[in-house]
């Protein structure tokens with residue numbers, strides 16, 4: 435199986451984590467933002483990653499589909515969804531509620547910091563993408579910034595709203611966890627926990643992660659303060675615990 439990704443993408447991390455959690459082997463093909471369009475189209479996807487091309491030639495071009503594909507092939511003790519219908523629906527609802535808007539808003543905030551950081555941010559953006567993509571991203575950084583800020587609507591006003599929304603979602607998750615439950619729902623790790631942890635990742639910079647992310651000490655001051663704020667939040671701490679305890683394969 436082939437998984438096409440943008441290395442730092444949290445939607446791609448969601449797919450990688452699900453596949454690895456259930457023990458499915460895959461080869462990851464990483465590309466940088468914008469350079470991903472051609473390989474993705476050639477593989478039968480649309481515009482976005484992750485795209486999974488299965489050994490049967492099926493093309494799954496959405497991270498939620500990939501999580502469900504992984505679950506359907508999981509050994510019983512690694513299932514990501516409960517089999518009982520009401521419990522399963524709850525996991526699906528929590529997942530869906532975090533894939534968006536949290537995933538969209540956390541990415542917006544992260545890219546704002548990324549572009550204010552400038553070219554040094556490319557140091558953790560590149561992963562295993564082909565060298566020519568990494569060189570071109572460096573040379574064309576201002577173009578990359580202009581394109582991504584426009585495409586993802588990253589500006590002072592949207593970023594401020596994104597931060598407000600992310601804080602509200604983190605507070606909602608804190609309220610859900612207030613009874614000291616170990617997971618967002620049920621008594622075992624599910625796709626709900628995996629998805630929330632991934633969608634929070636642009637604000638918590640977890641390790642382990644499918645591609646190495648910088649630690650707060652290596653970030654510019656404003657980014658460090660942002661990451662420290664979200665890491666210290668009980669929902670942020672929960673998401674980091676999910677990575678620490680359940681992302682062993684990375």
Ligand SMILES: N[C@@H](CCC(=O)N[C@@H](CS)C(=O)NCC(=O)O)C(=O)O
Nearest residue numbers: 443444445481482483484496497498
């Ligand atoms: N609904 C999609 C969203 C994936 C998504 O937004 N991927 C981003 C990377 S974080 C992407 O490929 N963006 C490039 C584009 O849309 O052109 C999923 O969950 O797979």
